[in-house]
Every structure is written in C-alpha cells, then in structure tokens.
Amino acid sequence: MSDNSNTLKNYINNSSYIVAFTGAGVSADSGIPTYRGADGVWQKYDPSKFTSIDYFYKDPSYYWNFFKDVRYPGLKQAQPNPAHYALAELEGKGPLKSVITQNIDGLHRLAGSSNVLELHGNTRRIVCLKCSEKYTMDEAFELLQNQIPPKCPVCQGLLKPDVVLFGESLPLEVLNEAQEEARRCDLFLSIGSSLVVQPAASLPDMAKDSHSKLVIINKEPTSSDFKADLVIHGSASETLRKALYLGD
C-alpha cells in the first residue's frame, strides 16, 4: 500500500466516530458527471439553468427536458460504486456514524448506508408545489410522456424534483444535524467535493475547529487542502477500496 493509503487506514482504525462528507466526485465512477472538475462536461444542457430555482420558475420545461433526456436515463442505469459500498460497510462495522452528502442521486442508500443526511435533497423524489403530493421518478417520467412540464394528477400543480436548487435554502433540520455530526466526529472524510458550494463546504472547517482529523480525498486540489491532516488526490473508489480492504 502507498504511504497515503496506510495513513488513511490507520486513521480509520484509530477513530471511533467517523463522518463522511461526499460530493459529486464520489458518484463519478457510477457514470454521473460532476458539475466542476475536468470530467464535469455537460454539452446539451447548461447546469446554470437546470440547477437554478429562478430559471425553474421562468421555464420549468427546461429542467423537465433535461430530466427526460439526461437525468432519468442516467439514474436508471447508475449503480453504486466501490466508494459507496466501502462507506456502507464502514457504517456496518460501527465506526462510521453518518454520511453527509451533497449528492442528490440516492446512491449511498442504494449501497446500504442508512444514516444519510441529504443536504440537497434527492432527485428520485418529485413533489407537487401546490398540494405537496410526492411521486417517484418513474411516475414523473410517465407523466412527461403526455406533457412537459408534467402536472400533478391530483391538483394540476407544477411538479418539481425534491432537491435544493441554487437560490433555495437548505433544509434547516438536516443542516443542523450535519453540523452537529461535524462537531462530534474524531475523523471527517471529505470525499469527491470541490468544497466550493456553501454552506456545505464549511463543514470540514467545523470538524477541524472541533479537533477532528480532516482527510480530503478528491481528484483535484481544493482550497481547503492546506488545513487537512491528509490529502489524497485520486479517485474516491480506488482510494477507499485500497484503504479499507488491502492489507487486512
């Protein structure tokens, strides 16, 4: 094992309250593109439009066409990768207490993680903005075949993915819980996040200020690297697989 993998393995083995904080990079090996970073390429749809609440209200059909062409087919075929499974296994063994994720793809739960704090919601859930009725993404996809944007079958209200778009506030309860976890842990693993989206990106600082060890695993450098006890520039799945399974 490399020195970095050894150090990560030692940190994990010597910690009793580990919190993982994940971003889009953790799902890149499942075939879901990131927004930022070298592989974050979106050709047909502009992320500044399909991630914006202002644009959603201005032209909801833009999001729903993106959902039909890109998001839905992408999520239908995406499977958890070794990084998701490694975190689920670490929870099962005991030391990992929670996964705080910025991702909206639901892959941590599919891999078997149970204590998942979804800061930005889950794109597999669809909600009616008028009567709050919830739908699955399969139901929304069915509705899309008849009209775009799809309307709520109960009240004809506008349907929206149950996610936090740019311009919306994070769910306060989930954010508070995530902050508590960051203050409580003795090892904070930031995995696959560019650490630029606030307030989520301040969680590593919070952990560090509360005397936790901080490990950053990301393909590219982040502006928080200098604060970390260990920085690994590499693939999330490869790094976690090595640190958790090799040398046992």
Ligand code: NAD
């Ligand atoms: P980001 O797109 O800003 O950054 C992703 C980072 O992951 C980049 O710095 C990149 O270098 C790194 N990366 C790429 N492939 C990697 C790999 N295999 N292993 C390790 N690192 C890798 O992502 P963010 O920080 O999560 O913030 C963007 C926002 O976009 C979040 O709010 C999130 O909700 C949303 N988003 C979610 C998904 C998803 O649910 N899978 C996908 C794209 C964007």
